[in-house]
Structure formats: structure tokens, C-alpha cells
Amino acid sequence: MTDCLVENARIVTDAGLRHGSIAIEDGTIAAIGPELSVSGADADRVLRADGMVALPGAVDVHTHMHDPSLFPDDIDFASQTESAVAGGVTTVIELPTQTPVTTPAAVREKRDECAKLAHIDFGLVAGNVQETGTDVAGLLEAGVPDFKTFTAEPYRADDGVIVDLMRDVGAAGGSVRVHCESQAILDRARARLEGTDPTLYPESRPLEAELEAISRVGWFAEYADCPLHVVHISSGSAATVADRFTSRANVPVTLETCPQYLAFSADDVEARGPFLKVNPSLKSAEEVERLWQALRDGTIDLVATDHFPTHRADRVRGWEDIWEPYAGVPGVETMLEFLVSEGVHEGRISWARLLELVCARPARESGVYPRKGSLAVGTDADIVLLRNDPWNVSADELTFNGGWTPFEGRTWSWRVDTVIADGAVAARDHDVSAEPGDGSFLARGPCATGE
Ligand SMILES: [Zn+2]
Known part of the structure; x- marks a missing residue:
């Protein structure tokens, strides 16, 4: 018996949109195609998708959702995965924020806490690594193959620590994710600024800070034979610098950007103020255009959100003093609608490219493909239906x-x-019916290598 039949959708494939239906049994896809042997009469539930586009549930590989020592009580893995699934994200890979997740015991603790609260399936990233000697093998055994570290405060690691980490992680079959901004440049840029106005913020984190740090860690990764994932690339120029390593290195390099860097430039900060306080900062309008080009031509590998949830009351303090509130924006619920509306609908990227950027590639990079990030017989039935409706x-x-x-x-x-x-x-129309605990932990093996 078919549990659910999604009828007459326009299904996104590598080759574009194809008419078809999808039959679901026991949580997985039992059949998919233009003509199924299953009919509505054989299904417990029929969802008529006429005119709507069907995409695999999006995989967001960069979120900060759960840290009781940092976030207020109502901002936790329950409320934030609820926001994710409302927006069509059905898998998240959660990164550490303030509380370190650098031991197998810490992984198990966070895993168990999050599993009770999760509306959707999730994986974890270890970090933030600031010292040499992390138990890399133990963390891989606990189902966590990727490791986060920073070249900038507040979680900055010394260059030598980053090289050591890359040696250990590369040898063990994992991947290192680096926040790339040069602290030396950030310090000097900030010291030259006086005042508290939001428009100062982009100037405090110049383009060159990102370019220098990406170049540095790119050589570290190549020297240490370690897969590198450059998180939240904020400019077209930075994508070009990171791409140098994808073409020459013998280890894979993954380039990630986020909707905020595609949607806004530094010019928007005057009007939106603290609501655009992000690290790295927003760059020029020319850099935004170059970043779209990099998204289109395959230089950028995937889009993730760097979702960082705060309350409006906390954020508005930044109108008075931009240095006050935490940097970061909530984005997990709006990623897909942004990319479809401002990307596909505006002709900047194709449906097939969208599929690669937010489903297939992030799933491969996370070691959960094809179970996640694809629509094929036997894969998890994680499906988003999108309607054209301004x-x-x-x-x-x-x-x-x-x-x-x-x-x-x-x-x-x-x-x-x-x-x-x-x-x-x-979820239907951002109204969530999934419950905390519906999602489960994805123990992940060694990282997929590149393509
Ligand atoms: Zn982040």
C-alpha cells in the first residue's frame, strides 16, 4: 500500500523540470516518474501538486541553532528546526557556537539533547578547534567527520593549530571548515574607525581580510593534504581566490556562500542597519554581482545559511551602537524561497543549478547522499512543493x-x-505539523571527496 502519492508535479532534475508523480512508502520513495503503476485509489493520501515544483528537501550544512549557554531559552533546536522545515529545509548540519564540541562525550551530549528537540534529521560538526590535540579519530567514530576552526576572533586558532588539525583530519578521512578573515587586518581596520553607526560595520571587516585568510588556509590544506570547506564566502573575489585551490590541489575544496551575501551589499546597510550585521561583512555591489556569476558558473559549490537566531529586541540595540549585538542573521527558513525567487525566477540560475546548490552537493559534502538531497527510488522521502505565488x-x-x-x-x-x-x-504554508523528536541524528562517515 502506498502511504502518500504526490501527483502531477514538475520535478526538478539534473536536466530541468520534468512532469511526474512520486509514491511514498514507509518514509522512502517507492516510485517516481511520468507514469506510475500506482494510482490515487491505491494511496492513503493524495497530494495534488498541479503546477507546483517538487524539489528534494534542502540540506543546510551551516546552522547555529542550539547552545543553551548562549541563546535564550526559546531559541533552541526545537524552535529553530521548526523554522527550518517551514521553509523547506529537511536536513541541517549544526555547528558549534560558544560551547565547544571537541570531544566524543560532548558530541554524544549535544546529539542526545538535539535528538529530543529535532523536527528534522540532523548532523553535527565538531569545534570550535582552538588547540592542538583534538581526538579526531574518536569524533569520527561518534559520527562527526567535519571540524570547524577560525582564523579570526572570538574563536581564533593559531596558524600552527590549524595546520596540525588539517594533518590529523586529512589522514583520518575528515574535512576542515574554516572561517576565513585575517585578524591582523580586522584589528587595524577597526582601530581606524570612530563612532557607533551601523554603516561603519562593513568598513571594519574589509575584503582583503577574507582574501588573505582564504589564500593562507588554502595553502595549509594543500600542504596538510586535508579537504577544506571555506564557509560563508562573502564576495566574488574571494570565490576566485578559493577556486585557485579547487583546480590545483590534490584534495577537495568546497566553496560555500549564503543568501545574505547574494541579496545585499554594503550599500544596503544604511537602510537596514543592524539587521545586516554579519561576519564576514557585506561587500560592494560589484562583488555581489561577481558572486552571482560564481554561483552560476559552478565556482561556488553550495549555498548554506550560517543561520544565527537572535531576538529582534536584542538586534535593534545596534541602531544605537553597531558594536553591541552579536553578528549573524536568521536564514534557514528563507533560503529556498530567496534562491527560487531571486535566483531561478529572475533568470540568474537554473532549476538544475538550484538542485545542485542546496540539495545534491550539500548532501554529498556531508556524506548523506543519495539518502538526502535527491529524489530517487529508495531515498528518504524528503520533498518540497513550491508554488508560484507572489x-x-x-x-x-x-x-x-x-x-x-x-x-x-x-x-x-x-x-x-x-x-x-x-x-x-x-509543514504546509509555513505552518508546521512535525513535532520535536521526529528528526534523528545522522551518524556520518568519512567525507565524500569532491564530486
Ligand atoms: Zn557559522
């Missing part, structure tokens, strides 16, 4: 409980209609 973006229209979005006031042409996670309807 709407005005507002925090009121979202499930996110912080009360704000950097995209407030944009008009988007596409909206997430229905989300299916592990075979069950999990």
Missing part, C-alpha cells in the same frame, strides 16, 4: 520566533507550499 516577506509570515528577518519588505514570487520529511507531511 508574497511580501515579513517576519509575521514566518515561523521563526525571533521576530525579524533581514529580507523584511522584499517581494518574492515563490513560496513553500508543502514540505514532506521522512515520508510525512511536516
Whole structure:
């Protein structure tokens, strides 16, 4: 018996949109194609998708959702995975924030806490590594193959520590993710600025800080034979620098960018102020255009969000003093609608490219492909239906409980209609029916290598 039949969708494939239906049994895809032997009469539930686009649930490989020592009580893995599934993200890879996750015991503790709260399946990243001697083998055994470290404060590691980490992780079959900004440049740029106005913020984190650090860690990775994942690339020029290593190194280099760097430039900070306080900072409008080009031509490998949830009341303090609030924006719920509306609908990327950027490549990079990030017989039935239906973006229209979005006031042409996670309807029109505990921990093996 078929549990659910998604009928007459436009399914996103490598070759573009194809008409078809999808039959779901026991949480996995039982059949998919233009003509199924299964009919609506054989299914417990039929979802008519006429005119809607079906995509695998998105895989967001960069979120900060759970850290009781940092976030207020109502911002935790329950409320934030609820926001994720509302927006069509059905898998998240969660990174450490303030609380270190650098031992197998810490992984097990975070895994068990998050599993009780998770609306969707999730994996964990270890970090933030600031000292040599991390138990890399133990962490891989605990299902965590990637390791986060920083070249900048507040979690900065010395260059030697980063090289040591890369040696150990590369030998063990893992991957290192680095936040790339040069602390030397950041310190000097900040020291030259006086005042508290939000428009100072982009100047405090110049383009060259990112270019220098990416170049440095690129050579570290090549020297240490370690797969490198450059997180949140904020400019087209930085993508070009990172790409030097993808073409010459004998180890894979993954390039990630985030919606905020595609949607906004430093010119937008005057109007949106602290709602665009992000690290790395926003760059020039020319750099944003170059970043779209890098997204289109394959230089950028994947889009993730760097989702960082805070309350509106905390963030507005930045109008008075931009140095006050934490940097970072909530983004997990809006990533897909942004990329479809401002990317695919505006002709900047194709549907096939979208599939690669937010489903297939992030799933491969995380070691969960094809179970996640693809629609094929036998894979997890994680499906998003999108409808072409213009709407005005507002925090009121979202499930996110912080009360704000950097995209407030944009008009988007596409909206997430229905989300299916592990075979069950999990959200409709941003209204979530999945429950905490529905998701489970994805123990991941050694990282997939590149393609
Ligand atoms: Zn981050």
C-alpha cells in the first residue's frame, strides 16, 4: 500500500523540470516518474501538486541553532528546526557556537539533547578547534567527520593549530571548515574607525581580510593534504581566490556562500542597519554581482545559511551602537524561497543549478547522499512543493520566533507550499505539523571527496 502519492508535479532534475508523480512508502520513495503503476485509489493520501515544483528537501550544512549557554531559552533546536522545515529545509548540519564540541562525550551530549528537540534529521560538526590535540579519530567514530576552526576572533586558532588539525583530519578521512578573515587586518581596520553607526560595520571587516585568510588556509590544506570547506564566502573575489585551490590541489575544496551575501551589499546597510550585521561583512555591489556569476558558473559549490537566531529586541540595540549585538542573521527558513525567487525566477540560475546548490552537493559534502538531497527510488522521502505565488516577506509570515528577518519588505514570487520529511507531511504554508523528536541524528562517515 502506498502511504502518500504526490501527483502531477514538475520535478526538478539534473536536466530541468520534468512532469511526474512520486509514491511514498514507509518514509522512502517507492516510485517516481511520468507514469506510475500506482494510482490515487491505491494511496492513503493524495497530494495534488498541479503546477507546483517538487524539489528534494534542502540540506543546510551551516546552522547555529542550539547552545543553551548562549541563546535564550526559546531559541533552541526545537524552535529553530521548526523554522527550518517551514521553509523547506529537511536536513541541517549544526555547528558549534560558544560551547565547544571537541570531544566524543560532548558530541554524544549535544546529539542526545538535539535528538529530543529535532523536527528534522540532523548532523553535527565538531569545534570550535582552538588547540592542538583534538581526538579526531574518536569524533569520527561518534559520527562527526567535519571540524570547524577560525582564523579570526572570538574563536581564533593559531596558524600552527590549524595546520596540525588539517594533518590529523586529512589522514583520518575528515574535512576542515574554516572561517576565513585575517585578524591582523580586522584589528587595524577597526582601530581606524570612530563612532557607533551601523554603516561603519562593513568598513571594519574589509575584503582583503577574507582574501588573505582564504589564500593562507588554502595553502595549509594543500600542504596538510586535508579537504577544506571555506564557509560563508562573502564576495566574488574571494570565490576566485578559493577556486585557485579547487583546480590545483590534490584534495577537495568546497566553496560555500549564503543568501545574505547574494541579496545585499554594503550599500544596503544604511537602510537596514543592524539587521545586516554579519561576519564576514557585506561587500560592494560589484562583488555581489561577481558572486552571482560564481554561483552560476559552478565556482561556488553550495549555498548554506550560517543561520544565527537572535531576538529582534536584542538586534535593534545596534541602531544605537553597531558594536553591541552579536553578528549573524536568521536564514534557514528563507533560503529556498530567496534562491527560487531571486535566483531561478529572475533568470540568474537554473532549476538544475538550484538542485545542485542546496540539495545534491550539500548532501554529498556531508556524506548523506543519495539518502538526502535527491529524489530517487529508495531515498528518504524528503520533498518540497513550491508554488508560484507572489508574497511580501515579513517576519509575521514566518515561523521563526525571533521576530525579524533581514529580507523584511522584499517581494518574492515563490513560496513553500508543502514540505514532506521522512515520508510525512511536516509543514504546509509555513505552518508546521512535525513535532520535536521526529528528526534523528545522522551518524556520518568519512567525507565524500569532491564530486
Ligand atoms: Zn557559522
